[in-house]
Amino acid sequence: MMNKEMVLKPTRIINPAYRFSVAPMLDCSDSHFRVLMRQISRRALLYTEMVVANALFHSNRKGNLLDFTPIEKPISLQIGGDDPKLLFEAGKFAKDWGYDEINLNVGCPSQRVKSGNFGACLMANPDQVARCVEAMATGSQLPVTVKHRIGIDNLDSDKLLKQFVNRVASAGAERFVVHARKAWLEGLNPKQNRTIPPLQYDRVAKLKRSCPDLIIELNGGLNTPIDCIKALETFDGAMVGRAAYSHPLRWQQIDEIIFGDQPRCIRASEVIRGLIPHTQNHLNKNGKIWDICRHVIQLVEGVPGARLWRREFCRNAQTAKRDINILEEAARKLEDKGL
Ligand SMILES: Cc1cc2nc3c(=O)[nH]c(=O)nc-3n(C[C@H](O)[C@H](O)[C@H](O)COP(=O)(O)O)c2cc1C
Numbered sequence: 001m002m003n004k005e006m007v008l009k010p011t012r013i014i015n016p017a018y019r020f021s022v023a024p025m026l027d028c029s030d031s032h033f034r035v036l037m038r039q040i041s042r043r044a045l046l047y048t049e050m051v052v053a054n055a056l057f058h059s060n061r062k063g064n065l066l067d068f069t070p071i072e073k074p075i076s077l078q079i080g081g082d083d084p085k086l087l088f089e090a091g092k093f094a095k096d097w098g099y100d101e102i103n104l105n106v107g108c109p110s111q112r113v114k115s116g117n118f119g120a121c122l123m124a125n126p127d128q129v130a131r132c133v134e135a136m137a138t139g140s141q142l143p144v145t146v147k148h149r150i151g152i153d154n155l156d157s158d159k160l161l162k163q164f165v166n167r168v169a170s171a172g173a174e175r176f177v178v179h180a181r182k183a184w185l186e187g188l189n190p191k192q193n194r195t196i197p198p199l200q201y202d203r204v205a206k207l208k209r210s211c212p213d214l215i216i217e218l219n220g221g222l223n224t225p226i227d228c229i230k231a232l233e234t235f236d237g238a239m240v241g242r243a244a245y246s247h248p249l250r251w252q253q254i255d256e257i258i259f260g261d262q263p264r265c266i267r268a269s270e271v272i273r274g275l276i277p278h279t280q281n282h283l284n285k286n287g288k289i290w291d292i293c294r295h296v297i298q299l300v301e302g303v304p305g306a307r308l309w310r311r312e313f314c315r316n317a318q319t320a321k322r323d324i325n326i327l328e329e330a331a332r333k334l335e336d337k338g339l
Helices: 004-008 031-040 053-058 062-066 084-097 111-115 119-124 126-140 158-170 201-210 225-234 242-246 254-259 268-284 290-299 306-320 325-336
Strands: 020-022 045-047 075-080 101-106 144-152 175-183 215-219 237-240
Touching (some): 062 084, 084 101, 101 119, 119 126, 126 144, 126 158, 201 215, 201 225, 225 237, 225 254, 290 325
Parallel strands (some): 075 101
């Protein structure tokens, strides 16, 4: 028989990784940033930058596009494309490289992407997205997920959104990450398309209510862990982009509050030290130290002397090229200040 004490004892919450994820971001969410985020959350689902299926298929440097280190898992490979044959091949690569899942980009509004007929413009063609998803699932044998907008241009109603999601789910998509903004494919650039169309969480909530069995994650404008906790009252997952990139340490309690892990105190100096083995490997492969340091800068903010530290760190990292001591020294200086 259970007594009261046993009932009140905290239990570990088992939550799938997608409850909190770090968004795909071109030029930001590369392997180095993901290793940095992994020092902060052991549980979050991390996305790659978008890899274009066509480029992947024709490249003889696939390793550059696909390699990651085991510490980055769980990890989702995001692919951009509209050709089921190429997406089938991308799926095979995802499996061979050891990704946990594969995601189709149906949210990017850039002109380049639009002229390739993929990204957000595919929202106008749910049947094509369904064919893409089927091909990715067959090629990869992995969970296939789709990241999309609430609408594009004048195709922007609850009815169309629901039809899109249902059609794509029937083709085997396991989850949907909804960036809660529409995209204007004419007249706005990608940056404007992340700020000007208003966030409409209510539209995504309506979608979830009308398709309760589908796994729907919310993305867009989630700036703090509290925002995510609130989002999880309605949605199955919370995806964070810019606020994770610009303020990585803001998320240091995420494993505790979302995944029920033991509290950990994570200091900037520890994150930097945690990056040293990865950096050494990168340098051994002829990489530059700046490739890692450019992400590290964001770790120090909101404390006295932060600006100075960042300026000095940038200067040292840009001139050091291959000197790993830069990171050791930076960590030591922060540690002296208790950071
Ligand atoms: C620099 C940058 C690059 C991005 N690249 C991608 C991308 O490759 N694929 C994608 O689906 N979304 C991309 N996005 C969009 C984000 O994944 C996310 O949907 C958007 O920033 C809204 O979330 P946020 O408000 O939490 O940043 C990018 C966003 C930024 C800021």
